[in-house]
Amino acid sequence: MTTNQPAAPPAGPVLGVDVGGTLIKAAAVAADGEVVARLERPTPPARDPDTVLSAVGSVVETLRAQVPDRVEALGVAVPGIIDEARGVAVMAANLGWRDTPVADLLSAATGLPVALGHDVRAACVAEWRLGVAKGGSDVLLATLGTGIGAGVVSGGRLLVGSGYAGQLGHTVVDPDGQRCSCGQRGCLATIASATAVVRRYAERTGGAEHPDGTPALSARDVAQRARAGDPAAAAVWADAVGALGRSLAIAVTVFGSELVVLGGGLALAGDQLIGPVQDSLDEWLTFQRRPRVVRAAMGAESGVLGAALLGRAALEETPVT
Structure with a gap:
C-alpha cells in the first residue's frame, strides 16, 4: 500500500560570507x-571582533532583504586557525581575533x-563540489595570495586537523632564507606568495611604492615582466615556481x-604558472603518484561559495563529502 505524504517544502537559500582583511564578500x-x-x-579598519562581526551582521541582513525566500542558514569563512567543530576563530591575526566564538x-x-570555516578550506570545498576538482577523491588546493594556504581532500574527506x-605556506624550503611572520x-610564503613575488622583485630593482606605501606593482605585473624578458622578474618568478x-x-x-x-x-598568471609548476613538481617526484596541476575555476567567489556549502552541510547535518 502506498501512503501519500505531503512533499517537503523546497529548501531555501543559504548565505555564504567570506571575511577577508580588505573585503567582506557575501x-x-x-x-x-x-x-x-x-x-x-569593505572590512572595517578596526579589527576588534565586535566591529567586524557587526559589519558581517549588517551584510547578512542587507542580503536577506534581497532574497524573497526564507534564508535557511549562514556559512562564514575567515582566515587563520579555525576550529570548525566549535565555531571558534582560535587565531585570526589579520582580523585581530583570538579565541572568538564567531558562530x-x-x-x-x-x-x-x-x-564557521577556514577561508582556504572553504575555497577547496567550492572547487571540489562545484569546480575543477568536482568528483575527485584526493585533491589539494593551494591559494597563492597575501600568504599561501591549502585545502586537502583525502579519500573523499576534507582534512581539518582541528x-x-x-x-602549506609555512613549509620550509630555504632554512637560511628570510624570516617569516610565523x-x-x-617558509614557502616568503618566496612564492603574491606578496613575496612583489617584494623580492622590488628588492632586486629598487621598485617604488605608491604614496600610501602600497606596492606600485602586482604579482601579475611581475609575471608579465618576466614573460617579456626582464631578468630580475624572471629570476624572482623562477624562484617562486621552484619553491x-x-x-x-x-x-x-x-x-x-x-x-x-x-x-x-598568483594563479591569474595562468599558463605561465601552471606549466612551470607542473614541471617543477614532476622533477621532485620519483615513485609517487604524479598529480595534474590545474588552475582554480571558481575565482574570487570560491570562498563565498564554499562558505555557503559548509552552511548547507551543517544545516542538513551531513559531512562535507
Whole structure:
C-alpha cells in the first residue's frame, strides 16, 4: 500500500560570507548552487571582533532583504586557525581575533544556524563540489595570495586537523632564507606568495611604492615582466615556481593527491604558472603518484561559495563529502 505524504517544502537559500582583511564578500546561494544575490563591503579598519562581526551582521541582513525566500542558514569563512567543530576563530591575526566564538555570536545576532570555516578550506570545498576538482577523491588546493594556504581532500574527506591543517605556506624550503611572520626562516610564503613575488622583485630593482606605501606593482605585473624578458622578474618568478614545486612535492608525498589546484592572485598568471609548476613538481617526484596541476575555476567567489556549502552541510547535518 502506498501512503501519500505531503512533499517537503523546497529548501531555501543559504548565505555564504567570506571575511577577508580588505573585503567582506557575501552571496545567497540556492540549494542547486545558483547564486541568487551578491554583496560586497569593505572590512572595517578596526579589527576588534565586535566591529567586524557587526559589519558581517549588517551584510547578512542587507542580503536577506534581497532574497524573497526564507534564508535557511549562514556559512562564514575567515582566515587563520579555525576550529570548525566549535565555531571558534582560535587565531585570526589579520582580523585581530583570538579565541572568538564567531558562530555563536553571529547566530545570536542573526537568528540563523551558523557554520564557521577556514577561508582556504572553504575555497577547496567550492572547487571540489562545484569546480575543477568536482568528483575527485584526493585533491589539494593551494591559494597563492597575501600568504599561501591549502585545502586537502583525502579519500573523499576534507582534512581539518582541528583547524591546523593546510598550512602549506609555512613549509620550509630555504632554512637560511628570510624570516617569516610565523617566526621560522625560509617558509614557502616568503618566496612564492603574491606578496613575496612583489617584494623580492622590488628588492632586486629598487621598485617604488605608491604614496600610501602600497606596492606600485602586482604579482601579475611581475609575471608579465618576466614573460617579456626582464631578468630580475624572471629570476624572482623562477624562484617562486621552484619553491612551490618543492613544497607541493612534499604535500603530494604525504597525501597522495591526484589533482593539484592553484588559486589566488598568483594563479591569474595562468599558463605561465601552471606549466612551470607542473614541471617543477614532476622533477621532485620519483615513485609517487604524479598529480595534474590545474588552475582554480571558481575565482574570487570560491570562498563565498564554499562558505555557503559548509552552511548547507551543517544545516542538513551531513559531512562535507
